[in-house]
Amino acid sequence: MLTAVNAIPASSIPVRGAIALRPTGARPLPRPATLAPLADRARRIALDRDATLFSEGDDASRIYEVTSGIVRLTKTLADGRRQVLDFVDSGRFIGLHEDALHGATAEAVTPVTVICYESAGVARAVAEDAATAQRLLAELLGAAARAESRLVVVGRMTAEERVASFLLARAGDEAADGDVFKLQMGRADIADYLALTVETVSRTLSRFKAQGLVAMTDAHSIELTDVDALRDLASM
Amino acid sequence: MLTAVNAIPASSIPVRGAIALRPTGARPLPRPATLAPLADRARRIALDRDATLFSEGDDASRIYEVTSGIVRLTKTLADGRRQVLDFVDSGRFIGLHEDALHGATAEAVTPVTVICYESAGVARAVAEDAATAQRLLAELLGAAARAESRLVVVGRMTAEERVASFLLARAGDEAADGDVFKLQMGRADIADYLALTVETVSRTLSRFKAQGLVAMTDAHSIELTDVDALRDLASM
DNA sequence: CGACGTTTTGACTTTATTCAAAACGGGTGG
DNA sequence: CCACCCGTTTTGAATAAAGTCAAAACGTCG
Numbered sequence: 001m002l003t004a005v006n007a008i009p010a011s012s013i014p015v016r017g018a019i020a021l022r023p024t025g026a027r028p029l030p031r032p033a034t035l036a037p038l039a040d041r042a043r044r045i046a047l048d049r050d051a052t053l054f055s056e057g058d059d060a061s062r063i064y065e066v067t068s069g070i071v072r073l074t075k076t077l078a079d080g081r082r083q084v085l086d087f088v089d090s091g092r093f094i095g096l097h098e099d100a101l102h103g104a105t106a107e108a109v110t111p112v113t114v115i116c117y118e119s120a121g122v123a124r125a126v127a128e129d130a131a132t133a134q135r136l137l138a139e140l141l142g143a144a145a146r147a148e149s150r151l152v153v154v155g156r157m158t159a160e161e162r163v164a165s166f167l168l169a170r171a172g173d174e175a176a177d178g179d180v181f182k183l184q185m186g187r188a189d190i191a192d193y194l195a196l197t198v199e200t201v202s203r204t205l206s207r208f209k210a211q212g213l214v215a216m217t218d219a220h221s222i223e224l225t226d227v228d229a230l231r232d233l234a235s236m
Numbered sequence: 237m238l239t240a241v242n243a244i245p246a247s248s249i250p251v252r253g254a255i256a257l258r259p260t261g262a263r264p265l266p267r268p269a270t271l272a273p274l275a276d277r278a279r280r281i282a283l284d285r286d287a288t289l290f291s292e293g294d295d296a297s298r299i300y301e302v303t304s305g306i307v308r309l310t311k312t313l314a315d316g317r318r319q320v321l322d323f324v325d326s327g328r329f330i331g332l333h334e335d336a337l338h339g340a341t342a343e344a345v346t347p348v349t350v351i352c353y354e355s356a357g358v359a360r361a362v363a364e365d366a367a368t369a370q371r372l373l374a375e376l377l378g379a380a381a382r383a384e385s386r387l388v389v390v391g392r393m394t395a396e397e398r399v400a401s402f403l404l405a406r407a408g409d410e411a412a413d414g415d416v417f418k419l420q421m422g423r424a425d426i427a428d429y430l431a432l433t434v435e436t437v438s439r440t441l442s443r444f445k446a447q448g449l450v451a452m453t454d455a456h457s458i459e460l461t462d463v464d465a466l467r468d469l470a471s472m
Numbered sequence: 473c474g475a476c477g478t479t480t481t482g483a484c485t486t487t488a489t490t491c492a493a494a495a496c497g498g499g500t501g502g
Numbered sequence: 503c504c505a506c507c508c509g510t511t512t513t514g515a516a517t518a519a520a521g522t523c524a525a526a527a528c529g530t531c532g
Binding site: 394435 | 519520521522528529
């Protein structure tokens with residue numbers, strides 16, 4: 001659960017410092033600024049691995065800015081089938097909704113820190129401050145674009161194509177042969193992100209290894225050994 | 237293609253009038269207002285069935301508000317596999333992106349009318365007018381929420397569940413037994429929306445008919461005969 | 473009325489899932 | 503430090519769900 005809810009004004013938080021925690025090879029996310037007009041009301045929260053920030057159905061009275069670590073957003077059907085909507089890296093916001101209730105569950109994939117803002121304050125800030133409105137507009141444009149891309153991946157790609165596109169997305173845009181990076185999440189999270197089963201993800205990675213597209217020292221360390229072939233599969 | 241590009245100021249357009257064209261049983265979308273500060277620059281455009289409003293990769297210098305008819309947003313992979321991202325009904329906006337290029341293709345499913353705004357003007361309006369910023373923020377919140385729901389449907393539901401949830405979404409929230417409505421799109425569009433094949437969609441609808449969940453006079457007229465069973469399948 | 477595009481139905485194939493079990497790895501306590 | 507334990511990952515064999523290929527039925531529009 002929540003391990004620390006420090007009432008530290010956001011203005012004193014070294015937001016950029018989170019970059020130090022950035023895992024090798026992870027995608028670059030040096031977002032410049034926090035929501036300035038809200039800094040005084042902000043609180044910082046730290047989460048252990050697998051802790052829940054909020055759950056589907058909770059009321060959405062706060063939004064959060066991820067400052068370090070990775071958060072997974074998930075939706076779960078009545079019978080337990082789960083879809084990971086997104087892995088949210090440092091610099092992005094979560095909990096923005098029209099509705100009064102959260103439509104997804106947010107959990108820490110790694111240890112995570114977030115800055116917490118009151119939704120009411122955000123609404124006011126959007127109305128009063130053009131820069132804040134634009135910052136959130138940009139955030140939402142990104143979220144919408146990402147969700148739409150994922151719809152194509154999940155809806156129309158084969159297992160191999162999905163895994164290839166996932167690896168490339170995690171490796172970052174400038175991925176090159178020889179790059180090594182750590183997958184921060186387990187096979188189950190990857191499977192639910194790509195709408196596959198753990199077995200299919202595992203088999204596909206094994207096949208990639210056998211074909212020389214990747215090398216793996218352990219299950220979480222990926223070395224890209226044939227980026228072109230991966231890009232081909234992911235069709236980029 | 238474009239059948240008419242009339243230079244009519246948007247202020248003279250009966251935006252609410254589009255409701256008259258609303259197909260029986262379709263979802264209610266009486267969006268109140270256009271983007272007021274942009275009215276003078278707005279142009280109205282009419283599209284024939286299957287006409288293209290813009291294509292993936294076109295530069296995104298304009299955004300559009302749908303005033304009647306249904307637009308489909310699609311993404312297509314290199315080999316032709318297609319995913320319908322959304323069916324956009326009257327009252328909603330399309331073409332909002334961070335990027336300079338459209339990330340999807342927009343085509344008319346039915347005859348369509350839209351109001352066209354210059355993106356540059358929109359950006360200015362967002363900076364200057366809080367109401368406009370909030371209107372677009374709401375639009376994007378809706379788009380993001382919808383895309384996330386669709387990710388669950390496409391990623392984790394069976395063919396039967398997908399078709400059931402599609403029928404219910406198209407029928408509207410207050411759907412009741414006996415309601416009849418027209419599917420405005422063909423089986424191919426439905427299939428690409430649900431990430432299935434036309435054959436699977438057709439077979440599933442036939443099974444629903446055989447099981448008494450729906451009745452169909454022709455391929456496009458759906459009568460709901462067991463909404464509870466459909467809701468069960470869609471798990472709502 | 474005839475032709476073409478769409479929808480439906482049928483038979484078979486493919487892909488990913490399911491169920492099952494073995495291998496691996498990280499952490500704990502002896 | 504090593505052995506053991508538990509959760510995760512990998513591998514294997516069988517199954518199921520949706521896809522593919524093919525053709526018939528339907529409807530619509532000249």
